[in-house]
Every structure is written in C-alpha cells, then in structure tokens.
C-alpha cells in the first residue's frame with residue numbers, strides 16, 4: 001500500500017546505507033544530522049504503520065469467516081429442507097390426524113379395581129364378566145404416564161409448526177378427566193401448552209431465520225367467542241366493552257378473527273404471563289364432577305411468521321392448543337340453570353367437531369365446518385395438510401363407564417379410517433419399516449445440522465468479537481432475497497406501556513363500525529350524567545349477536561361454498577343516528593344458531609314458583625323433538641297455511657274445541673302428553689272463521705286464567721305462538737346477560753325476568769307501550785327486531801316497514817295500522833285502540849314467528865314472507 005511519508009524518513013535508508021558504507025562520513029555534523037532525522041520521525045507514524053499492517057491480516061480473516069458462514073448457512077438451509085421433508089413423510093405415515101388416549105389415575109380413595117385397563121396402544125373396557133371391548137389408538141398414556149411422556153409424543157407436531165404447517169392439538173374428554181391437567185399442567189409438572197411454547201422458542205433459537213411470534217387466547221363460551229387477554233366483563237362504569245370477535249376467511253382461505261388481541265412475544269416468559277392472564281379470565285365453575293370445571297373451550301393460538309425461508313410450507317402459520325370443555329351428561333351432573341346451558345353448548349360444539357373430523361377422515365367433499373364456532377375457528381388448522389392431534393381423556397372409574405365409552409367411541413370415530421383397517425399385515429409392516437428408516441434419516445440430518453449450527457455459532461462469535469455485531473448475510477435464493485440473522489438475535493426491548501388490548505395486527509384494521517363499537521362506552525358516559533343510565537345505555541348501545549339470515553340453503557354447505565352464510569351482527573347505538581346502525585356481517589354461522597334451535601323451544605311453565613324451572617327442563621327433550629319436526633317442515637307447513645289463510649281472509653283460525661281450563665299441576669302433567677296428541681292430530685284440525693272481537697274475547701279469557709294462577713291449554717296453534725314468544729324473549733335475554741352480566745354489580749343490569757308468557761315486562765316492552773321506559777329500547781324484543789330490521793326490510797319490500805320505522809323516534813315493536821298486514825304499525829295506536837290490543841298482540845306473535853322462521857332458516861325464502869303479507 002502506498003503511503004505518504006515525510007522527507008527525512010524517506011531519506012533514512014539511504015542515509016544509513018551511506019553511514020555503513022562510507023565511514024569517512026562519520027563526522028560530527030553528519031552524526032548530528034542523522035540524529036535530527038530520527039527525532040523527526042513521529043512515534044504515531046510508527047504505530048499507525050504497524051496497525052495498518054495488522055488490519056490487513058484481520059480483514060483477510062473476517063472475509064474468510066464471512067465466506068464460511070455463508071457456505072454453512074446455505075448448507076443448513078438444505079438440511080432444514082431435508083428435515084422438513086422427512087418429518088412430513090413421517091407424520092403423513094402416522095396420519096395427519098392422530099388420536100392419543102390418556103387414562104386418568106384413580107384417586108387415593110378409589111381402591112376398587114377399575115373396569116378400564118390399558119397398554120401403550122389399547123384401552124380395554126370390561127363391559128361384563130365375560131364381555132370386553134378393545135379400542136386402539138396411536139398411543140395410549142396409562143395412568144402412571146408423566147407429562148414428559150405425553151410431550152415426547154407431541155413434539156413432532158411442534159416441529160412441524162416451525163416448518164410452516166398449521167397444527168391443532170386438542171384435549172377432549174368427560175369433565176374432570178384431566179384435560180386441563182394435560183394442557184396446562186401444574187407448577188411442578190407443566191402441561192402441553194407451556195412445553196409446546198418452550199419448544200417453539202427453542203426451535204426458533206436454533207433456526208437460522210428470524211421469526212415473528214404472536215400469541216392470542218380466547219374462549220368459546222355458550223357459543224360466543226371471548227378474548228381472554230382482555231377483561232371481558234367490565235367492572236367499572238367507564239370500562240370499555242370489548243369489541244365483538246368475528247371469524248373471517250381471507251382470499252387465501254386462512255381464518256382470521258377480527259379484533260382478537262394478537263400480541264407479539266419474544267420469549268417464553270412473556271407468553272407465560274399472557275397465558276396466566278388468559279387462564280384467570282377463563283370461565284370456570286364448580287360442578288358435581290369437578291370443583292374447577294372449565295365451562296368453555298379455551299383456545300390458544302400461536303402464530304409464526306418467517307419471511308423468505310424456502311424450506312417453510314408457508315410464511316405465516318399457526319398452532320392451536322385447545323382445552324375443550326368437558327363433555328358431560330347433564331342428567332348425571334344434575335346441572336341446572338346456567339350450568340345446564342353451558343353443558344349443552346359444549347356438547348353441541350363437541351359433536352360438531354366430531355362430525356368435522358369424521359368427514360375429514362372419510363375425505364368427504366363436504367366438511368361441516370360451519371356447524372359450530374369451534375370448527376369455524378379451527379377450519380384451516382384441521383384437515384388438509386394441517387397436523388391434528390386429539391388427546392382423548394378417560395376416567396377408569398366404574399361410575400364413569402358410560403362417559404368413558406362415549407369418549408372412546410368419539411375418538412374412534414376420529415381415528416379409525418386413516419389407520420387403515422383395510423391394510424394388510426404386510427402393508428403395515430412395510431409402513432413401520434419405512435417409518436423406522438425415516439426416523440434414522442431424521443436423526444442423521446439432525447446431527448449434521450447440529451454440527452453445522454455449532455460451527456456457525458462459533459464463527460459468528462468470532463465475527464462479533466472483531467466487528468462488534470453478528471453477521472448478516474444477504475443472498476438470493478429461489479428468487480427471494482433472504483435475510484438471515486444467524487442465531488443470537490438480540491432480544492427486543494419489551495414495551496411495558498403497551499396494553500394487550502391496544503395491539504391489533506395489521507389485518508385487523510378497525511372498520512367504521514368497529515371504531516364506533518370501540519367507542520361505545522365513551523359515548524354512553526359522555527351522553528349521560530347518571531351512572532345507572534350511562535351503564536345501561538352503553539349496554540344497549542353495543543349489542544353483538546349471531547343470527548342466521550333466511551337464506552335458502554341448497555342442501556349442504558361445502559368447503560368452498562360461500563353462498564350460505566349466517567350473519568354475525570352487531571347493532572349499535574340506538575340513540576345515535578338511526579341510519580347509523582353499525583352492522584358487521586361476516587361469513588359465519590353461530591354455534592348459537594344451533595343452540596337456539598333447540599333451546600329456544602324450552603317449554604314455558606305458565607306458573608312461577610319453586611320447581612318450575614326443573615319442570616320446564618324436564619320437557620326440553622320433547623320440545624327438542626318437536627323442534628326437529630318443525631325444522632323438518634311438518635309443523636311449519638301448518639303455521640304457514642294458517643298464516644296464509646289469516647292474511648287472505650283477515651280473520652283468524654283457531655281450534656274449534658272449547659279451551660279447557662285445568663289446574664296448574666294437571667296442566668303440567670298433561671303438557672307433554674298433549675303435545676304428541678296435538679302432533680298426530682295436527683292435520684285434522686277443524687277450523688272456523690271468527691271475527692277479531694271474538695278472538696279478542698278468547699284471548700281475554702286466557703289472560704284471566706293466567707292471572708288466577710290457572711293454566712290454560714290453548715289451541716295447539718296458540719300454544720305454539722305463546723311458547724315461541726316466551727322462548728324468543730328468554731333466549732335473547734339469556735344471551736345478552738351472558739355477554740354483559742356483571743356479577744359484581746348486578747343492580748346495573750336489566751333484572752332477570754321470570755317469563756310466564758305474558759309478564760308485565762313483556763306487555764310493556766315487547767309491545768312498546770311504555771314509551772318513557774329505557775327498558776323498552778333495551779328489551780329483548782327491541783333488540784331482536786333491531787337486529788333483524790334490515791333483513792325484514794329486504795324481505796318485506798313495500799310493506800311500509802321502512803317508512804313506519806323512519807317515523808318512529810322510539811324503536812320498539814310496532815304494528816301496521818292497516819289490518820291487512822299483520823305486522824307493523826304506529827305504536828301510538830295501541831293505546832287508542834285498546835279493544836284491539838289482543839289482536840295486535842297476536843299479530844305481533846305472528847311477526848315474531850316469521851322472524852323466527854327466518855332466523856332458523858328452515859328453507860323458506862322471500863316468497864314465503866312475501867306471500868304472507870300480500
């Protein structure tokens with residue numbers, strides 16, 4: 001390298017040479033001049049010269065380290081690809097849906113010999129002394145199995161997640177059999193969730209790519225999604241009500257959940273804190289079977305994004321870790337009230353999950369994902385190339401034998417196809433040999449990869465020592481620019497001020513309506529001085545409900561069929577601009593929809609008092625049967641023809657038979673009996689036309705009987721109407737309370753109503769008489785009507801519905817003045833036309849039935865509704 005040096009320094013060699021060669025020059029002057037030259041050479045010049053020479057050699061070393069790192073990283077990429085291939089082949093051979101079974105150990109006091117025995121792949125049930133039934137699974141964990149044993153079997157699935165596959169691990173089983181124990185674990189014996197997340201971070205650290213990991217946690221409670229990372233039940237007046245979660249499918253077929261908190265995490269500790277927060281928010285309760293029973297499905301989603309890693313299946317993928325609610329026989333658990341409803345909701349979604357898995361195993365064209373929220377959420381993580389693992393939990397206790405058999409049958413349904421009962425022994429042996437060889441290949445690849453990674457780490461440390469930063473290599477691979485950060489990625493500083501609820505991923509950009517929903521509480525606080533009012537208004541302002549639009553179905557829905565859809569609908573702010581209803585539609589069918597079909601037909605006991613609830617429940621079975629018939633069309637056709645005739649003739653049809661009056665007890669006893677009789681005689685009704693006044697008198701009779709604590713056996717048609725009316729109201733109220741109930745502050749919430757068919761509440765609020773009451777706006781009827789308003793508008797063009805609603809500042813249930821249409825009209829006329837009150841009530845009931853028909857989608861399209869209003 002050329003350097004510029006001072007003149008004396010340049011002359012120095014020559015001078016020394018002359019000094020050595022020509023001793024005659026050794027005069028005192030000459031010596032002085034040499035000394036001066038030496039003095040002029042600065043010390044810094046000497047140092048810098050030596051440093052630059054060192055730099056040259058270091059530069060050469062660093063470059064060679066970089067080259068080596070580049071080569072090694074390419075090699076590791078190749079190994080990763082190979083590893084992914086082998087792992088995938090291995091998992092494919094094992095089956096993409098694998099079913100494990102875990103047997104809970106007997107308690108200390110339970111010394112009896114259990115009727116359930118197991119080995120590593122079979123569970124044998126002793127049905128009688130001579131009769132046994134065997135179930136085989138991919139793996140059975142015996143009662144003494146540890147959490148380690150379980151995790152080892154699960155690890156390949158976790159590894160596949162790093163390679164871009166979606167995965168789903170869920171724990172299924174009867175309540176109290178150890179699902180939460182397996183998934184969550186105890187402090188000394190961590191379960192699958194913490195281990196899986198630890199495993200994921202370990203994989204990420206070992207990888208030579210940069211990953212972005214996010215964490216979300218939600219529960220499906222009574223058919224509704226609830227974010228567990230934000231407090232879902234506001235405890236203070238000012239607490240914002242969380243936005244409703246809705247399930248969407250993007251153009252790639254990926255499932256997204258709008259408004260679900262999706263927090264970026266950089267290490268296990270961060271995840272664990274969020275996880276604990278979520279667990280605290282989860283709905284649990286004490287039941288007969290488990291003192292801390294999960295009353296919901298708890299779902300954890302870990303999403304992973306890694307750009308430009310060619311060995312990964314997709315850039316963003318996810319794993320769902322699901323602790324399902326316990327399947328239970330409600331009769332056995334003797335659950336009542338809310339516990340009963342929770343159990344029923346859990347059972348419904350579990351059976352939907354079973355159907356989906358079974359269809360996947362059968363490779364059916366139609367996979368019924370839409371039958372529950374649970375399966376909708378898991379849609380892109382079940383089946384196809386996703387890895388699914390079901391852990392069925394059973395109890396060895398004799399007392400639980402029925403539940404055990406149910407769970408084992410459920411699990412067998414999920415697994416027995418892919419294991420290939422048709423496979424010959426030879427084929428099975430070949431498969432096992434192939435799996436063994438793949439395992440060996442995998443081990444070799446893993447070892448080689450480990451060596452490469454170790455070498456890379458060493459080189460990287462050296463590089464960091466000299467250059468002060470880890471090496472970043474940029475290279476072109478398969479057309480993509482890959483940015484690889486070789487291990488030891490510096491940790492991101494945690495943003496402590498960030499609230500979980502503030503973090504929304506980019507795809508969850510707030511829409512106008514979601515913004516309004518988010519600000520709903522603020523609005524209510526600002527608009528009202530009084531706390532009570534403001535709280536209630538905030539509740540009234542933000543309603544989220546799933547309803548099923550009356551879209552005609554063409555048989556079944558299919559995987560890629562977007563024609564049939566239900567609507568997740570949020571109705572906002574009745575006090576805001578009426579044209580400003582924020583209605584968010586998403587393509588999802590609510591689990592509630594299924595639940596509603598069943599539970600909306602709860603029998604209503606026309607008497608309040610002790611025991612009435614249990615009596616009502618005892619009739620649910622018969623009503624459910626009844627509903628299935630209705631859905632099948634038999635009874636609806638009766639309603640249909642009846643409504644048609646009444647709309648054509650402007651008169652009402654009822655059973656000719658005299659309304660019998662029976663005491664309450666007799667009535668309750670005979671209700672179910674009558675129901676079957678009614679069904680059988682449904683087609684042979686003798687009908688007569690009566691005038692509105694006559695009907696009014698009849699209805700008055702009914703009202704009188706009710707007030708005298710007696711029960712009327714109404715005509716089948718009227719009874720149906722009464723029941724439907726009551727059921728609609730109670731279900732809506734239940735759902736609203738379940739969303740907004742605040743156990744700490746019950747007084748701020750609408751009182752729970754004892755539905756007796758025609759309670760004061762219903763008179764005043766369903767029929768919109770009390771125009772000053774805030775409850776009117778908040779009443780279930782109003783909410784239901786509001787939520788379905790736009791649907792009705794579509795269905796009933798030209799009925800004046802629009803106009804009448806526009807005229808109304810109060811938006812309760814209103815009726816048409818025109819008697820021709822049984823539906824809507826100014827509500828003021830109710831007071832003026834007292835004599836026609838009951839006729840109008842009946843009209844309103846018809847209207848609600850129409851809505852109900854629409855909601856439950858029994859195949860009646862627009863024609864049906866239009867026909868009724870002509």
Ligand SMILES: Nc1ncnc2c1ncn2[C@@H]1O[C@H](COP(=O)(O)OP(=O)(O)OP(=O)(O)O)[C@@H](O)[C@H]1O
Pocket residue numbers: 103104105143173174175176177178179180181182290292293294295324325326327393
């Ligand atoms: N394999 C096991 N080893 C030790 N204890 C267990 C095991 N499985 C379950 N338990 C214990 O049994 C009790 C009930 O278990 P857990 O709460 O996990 O049941 P669950 O299936 O989640 O019930 P639920 O569906 O009602 O939530 C807990 O106290 C748990 O610690």
